[in-house]
Amino acid sequence: MTLKFGTQTTPHMLLQPYRRGAWQASEIRPYGPLTLDPLSKGLHYGQSVFEGIKAFRQPDGSTALFRPELHLERLVSSAEHFCMPAVDLKPLLAKLCELVSLDADHVPDPPGSLYIRPLLFSDHGALIPEPSSSFLLAVMLLPVGTYIDKPEGLRLRTQIDSIRAAPGGTGAVKCAGNYAGALRVTFEAKEEGLDEVVWLDAHERCFLEEVGTMNLFVVRNGRLITPPLGDTILPGITRRSLITLAKDRGIEVSEERISVDQANWNSIEEVLTCGTAVGVLGVRELLHEDRTLFDAQAMGPVTTELAGALDGVRFGTSNEHPEWRMQVR
Ligand SMILES: Cc1ncc(COP(=O)(O)O)c(C=O)c1O
Incomplete structure (x- = not known):
């Protein structure tokens, strides 16, 4: 079966809300729709940043993430640029590994891979030009095949x-x-x-x-x-x-x-x-x-x-x- 890039997810995702000035506990739950305030600033004003990380099936059958700490550092610096709170990287990385480990059976064999999409956006429902006070960090996993099938270039x-x-x-x-x-x-x-x-x-x-x-x-x-x-x-x-x-x-x-x-x-x-x-x-x-x-x-x-x-x-x-x-x- 050919995997069309970015169309299919694994069964679980990670969610971590930011409420009342602090990041709350992160939670792994079944992949599914989010309930959002239609006034969320992430939707209206583009207060939304993301990352694209990959995990690969290793010769011994295990799964390895490629330089995830650099990706998460870039997420934090993107977030800072958009007036969004920095997330604590160590616990996030640990939870991310837990998520990938849970859904590891969905990591495709080479040349496929698992695309990891952390998304951070404001879910503060207010059209006011003041700093947002609530955010959502969501991490989705997508088994992917070739991104652009052009071996000839x-x-x-x-x-x-x-x-x-x-x-x-x-x-x-x-x-x-x-x-x-x-x-x-x-x-x-x-x-x-x-x-x-x-x-x-x-x-x-x-x-x-x-x-x-x-x-x-x-x-x-x-x-x-x-x-x-x-x-x-x-x-x-x-x-x-x-x-x-x-x-x-x-x-x-x-x-x-x-x-x-x-x-x-x-x-x-x-x-x-x-x-x-x-x-x-x-x-x-x-x-x-x-x-x-x-x-x-x-x-x-x-x-x-x-x-x-x-x-x-x-x-x-x-x-x-x-x-x-x-x-x-
Ligand atoms: C605009 C843009 N440039 C370059 C890259 C390559 O960056 P990276 O190697 O970190 O995936 C990406 C992908 O993230 C991108 O979206």
């Missing part, structure tokens, strides 16, 4: 007439509104037969930033290059992991701006994307206005090497970075 184009993020905005925050704002252009690109758009910087509209739910790298002369983080790019945990895996292999990595206008696109050997959902995926074609900046017939050697290295750590088939895995059962 992605077909992308740059997005010229709209932007995802501007300096001083919320581009580095994993908030619901960033994804709502990207829906229309993503659907348009799909109607054109493309897979995603590459967002450009807000000012000059000439520097590559990121792609849909993925960070972006290029390879030039065997060197891995990725746009530097700032407040317009989500600081991806896969991006950070790939930088380490590349350096471990003696591949030089640099964080520098990548312009669509640079004369030497001919010297770009590979373009690749990465994220929790997708892992590592090569780019087959990158279009900009009426030009093809890059095309490739097959996944390049650096992309292939890093994709294998990342999956080795995630699925526990390599000895590299065991500290990136948190074993639950």
